Amino acid sequence: MHIVLDRSGASAIRAIRLDDDGTILGDETMERADLPAFARAAEPEAPRWVWSDTRAWYPALLAAGVRVERCVDLQLSHTILRLSALSASSTLALAPPGPWDAAPDISEEPAVSHVALFDLDEEPAEPGETISALDEFTAQREAVDGSTSPGRLRLLLAAESAGALIAAEMRSAGLPYSAERHDALLTELLGPRPRPGSRPVVLEQLIGEIRDVLESPSLNPDSAPDLMRALQRAGLIVTSTRSWELRKLEHPVIDPLLRYKKLSRLLSANGWGWLDAWIRDGRFRPDYVPGGVVTGRWATRGGGALQLPRQVRGAVVADDGWKLVVADAAQLEPRILTGLSGDTAMAAAGRGKDLYEGIVASGAVDERAHAKVAMLGAMYGATTGESGRLMPRLTRAFPRAIRLVEEAARAGERGEIVTSRLGRSSPRPGSSWLATQSAASGAESTDADERRARSQARDWGRFTRNFVVQASAAEWALCWMAELRKRLVALAPSDRLEDGPHLVYFLHDEVIVHTPAGLAEQTAEAVTAAAAEAGRLLFGGFPVEFPVTAAIVDSYAHAK
DNA sequence: CACGGGTGCGCG
DNA sequence: AAAGCGCGCACCCGTG
Known part of the structure; x- marks a missing residue:
């Protein structure tokens, strides 16, 4: 069964129940505030929720303590079906650009008044204003059913949509993160946190040293042209100021310069400002963007979650009585x-x-x-x-x-x-x-x-x-996570996301699960089993293996 | 002052 | 131009 949610009219929400043939079984209207209770009541029937955009619908449900098992993210599915060679002859793919081809709405809030970006040739209308979720869903089903490989596309859309659920859940739960440990690391490497507008003492000292050695008292080492000139004045032959190139040189400035570059990078990308902006109540909640990369990989907006340096991973620590299961796919x-x-x-x-x-x-x-x-x-x-x-x-x-x-x-x-x-x-x-x-x-x-x-x-x-x-690796990873999520739900003692083992991080071919210590072994087994299942989903009986390493640790830094 | 390209570096 | 793919983000600096 599907339940299509539609918000095309004012503040009310329509919920349309469909059986597997697409026959309408029921149609009701409710206020937005009533949706969590409605979803909670319907979820035991295991419907597939059909909605425009998971990031616009799901956070409110999660905030109310409601998880859903399955969904169709129409926006993500639309993007795939428009481009896919398998559905190229469908009405959906052949239509001129329409409302669902607008830039996806990335706002946090349900799309009450989202504003389109007017830098496109056409001005697409808002999704839902002119084409209802139900009509779009119907068009997508036709595109899949009439495609050259419906089974593959169905799996891809299910995996993509499951990824959208997982992204929202990971953000909701957050990655357990110790601001204290992070601060201690920064202080150890950079010196105490400076007042706003001034530099940490260690960087100040390194700049002094670099300026002395190069006899350039006003040198700004953050300026590539400036630094290049100073290096050339000192007789060094360089074509760029990149670290890997500087490393090959022998000169008294190289050591302090490389140390400066490393530390100033840490400060600007993951310094105290980052800590203030991104860590709340012991959790890092990055904004994941499923389907944000053309290949289907995820992207993130803000916080640089997919570039979390090895250097700071010691600050990712399990809660008391909990463990992290850190898993990655070997040579994916x-x-x-x-x-x-x-x-x-x-x-x-x-x-x-x-x-x-x-x-x-x-x-x-x-x-x-x-x-x-x-x-x-x-x-x-x-x-x-x-x-x-x-x-x-x-x-x-x-x-x-x-x-x-x-x-x-x-x-x-x-x-x-x-x-x-x-x-x-x-x-x-x-x-x-x-x-x-x-x-x-x-x-x-x-x-x-x-x-x-x-x-x-x-x-x-x-x-x-x-x-x-x-792109195929990204599909494998989505299937892996979707399978893993299913298995983790089965291990959980309650319906609440944070009572049981749950995904808290994803990095292309690597996941972290935060789990009660007593379930860590079973979680690690689930990770491995889910990987094997993902391999079967993509490649059937072909005997290619997907081994994963799964480490049970207290800190991310201890994995591998 | 805002914007955008260039550079550099973090991740897979 | 690291030997090649995909990203995000901070910073500098020239332009409008």
Whole structure:
């Protein structure tokens, strides 16, 4: 059963019950304040809630203590179906841009008065104003049912929507985070917290030292041009001021400069200001954006949650009597490529724990580091350097896997789209890309035109090459989390999210579950079982394994 | 003063 | 331009 929620009229909410054929079973209207009670009462029937946008609907339910098991996020689903090659001939995909193609509403509050961004050619109306949730849902079902692979798309939309629920729940629960430990770390490295407008003493000292050594009393080391000039005056030959480049040099300024760069980065990205802005009541609540990346990976807005430096992970600590289960998928992307291509030789190499060791054992390359750099090169499109040199050996050992990424690259170079395992397709290249390509094939094109076009075509080919792997890996990760969430609900002692084990962090191929200590072992088993299930969902019986490491720890810093 | 491109660096 | 993919964010600096 589905329950479609619609807010198209003023403040009232309509709830329309549908059976599996889409027949309307009931239609009622309620005030917004009554929705949590309604949802709580209906949830035991395990409906799939259909709503415009999870971030607009679900936080209020969570705040009222109501979780839902399943939903359809129409906005996220719409975006997938509009672009997918599998549903390209549907009415939904062929329609001109409409209200559901507007930039997604990212406000926290239910969309009472959300304002569209008027930088588009067309001015799309608000979702729900002109096309109701029910009509959109109907159009989406038609698009899926009439697609070339309904099963895959159904799974993708379910996984994407489950991800939206999880993102809202993770934000609601928050990542357990010790402001005290974070502050202690900052104080240890930078000195005591300075008053607003001044620099920590350690940075002040380092700047003094750098200025002395370079004899540049007014140097601002945060200014790349300024720093570059000062380094050149000191006789250092550099083409940039990047740390990795400076590290190669030998000069008394290098050590304090690198220390300055590291510490000032810590201060500006995760200093006291970040602590004040993002940590409340022992929780970090980042704003996750499911589907925020073209490949289907999540993004975040503010707080830099997906760039939490290793340096500060010691501040992520379980509550008393609780544990963190920190899990990551080992060599996820190469294993995804294995499944995508059905490469049995690579599947054999990946049997067991470490795929790269397996590649060494297969005889293709002679050490683990080479296996890793070669695989990354294959998936990212490296042509030169060590990775480029290793490619022929990799191609000989794993022809099917390499052929898959090569074909994706060629398609991109031709301006075609590519599609992930479950049906997410890459965007088409933009108008300037097409203009450059056609300029190069015109009658009076110059060598420069052709060079530019070729280089740009290769750039796009590297994008599509990586897209098939990254997007499919993102799908695997969504299925993993959705399966894990299901298993965690089964372990939970109550309906309340924070009474039982629950997801608190997600980082592409890594999750953290916060769990009562007594359930930590079962949680770790659930993590592993969910990974195996995700592999079956994507690749059926093909024997590619997805091992995960699951560490039971008190602090994130203790994992791995 | 706001904005946007460039640089640099954190994560996968 | 680190050898290649995908991001977010802080800061500088030139432009309007």
